[in-house]
Amino acid sequence: MTPSELHFSDPEQDLWARFRAGDEDAYSSLMRVYSRLLFRYGCRLVADEDFVKDCIQDIFFDLWEHRSTVSQPASIKAYLFKAIRLRIFREQSKWIRGADLEDNFEVEFSIERQLIDRQLADETHRKLEQLLNALPKRQKEILYLRFYEGLSHDDISRIMTMNRQSVYNLLHESILRLRRSWQGEWVLSFLFLIREIFS
Structure with a gap:
């Protein structure tokens, strides 16, 4: 056909x-x-x-x-x-001789406050930026693909040329790292804000 x-x-x-x-x-x-x-x-x-x-x-x-x-x-x-x-x-x-793609995932964490809950304090905004910027670049990329682009684990595995279990493990590790750092707040609330931070 x-x-x-x-x-x-x-x-x-x-x-x-x-x-x-x-x-x-x-x-x-x-x-x-x-x-x-x-x-x-x-x-x-x-x-x-x-x-x-x-x-x-x-x-x-x-x-x-x-x-x-x-x-x-x-x-x-x-x-x-x-x-x-x-x-x-x-x-x-x-563009960069000898560069490794895996080391070059960049994210500008420009937060437009009107897109985020206006009641969040300035300190919370700064902490969000610091936590995300502290993540390894592959973790930033996988969070971007999953929570901003809304791609599935299978899609991410194809994009990043990783097996599905590795994608799951890396995403899980990223969320655990955020949870350990984001004391006193629910990590899910944090993850809902990632879409706004990456935009």
Whole structure:
């Protein structure tokens, strides 16, 4: 069965199937929907915005060139996140010679207070930033993917090229570390704020 004969109940999966069949409008829609997400994630991996934009353009160019042989992924978002991560890793010599991708996940913890409970004190805001900035970069990345991007353990395992149990262990370790540091507060309350901190 060709992609043009497929019909998916999930609109994004249907969009991907139409793109694979050569539908230029579907292709444009995919770029419009995912370019911003890929740019935001890519800029966490490397600070060079122009380089990230080039990587995104290369990914979408390659997708169109190979649309007939591209698979139908279970998660389009995870598929594209893995693609940008691998592209940056492969092309990293163009921005930092000898750099290790795993050591370069950056997060700017800019907290817009109107997005967070306005009753939180200044000290609480500072503590949130300090705790997250103290985490190893892989832990920051996995928290970002899980709690900000809302990706599943399986999706994260594909993106970060780890097995599912390793993803679970790293996420569990990150939450335990936060729980130990976040004395006197519920860790779940802390985790609900992560979405706002990463935005």
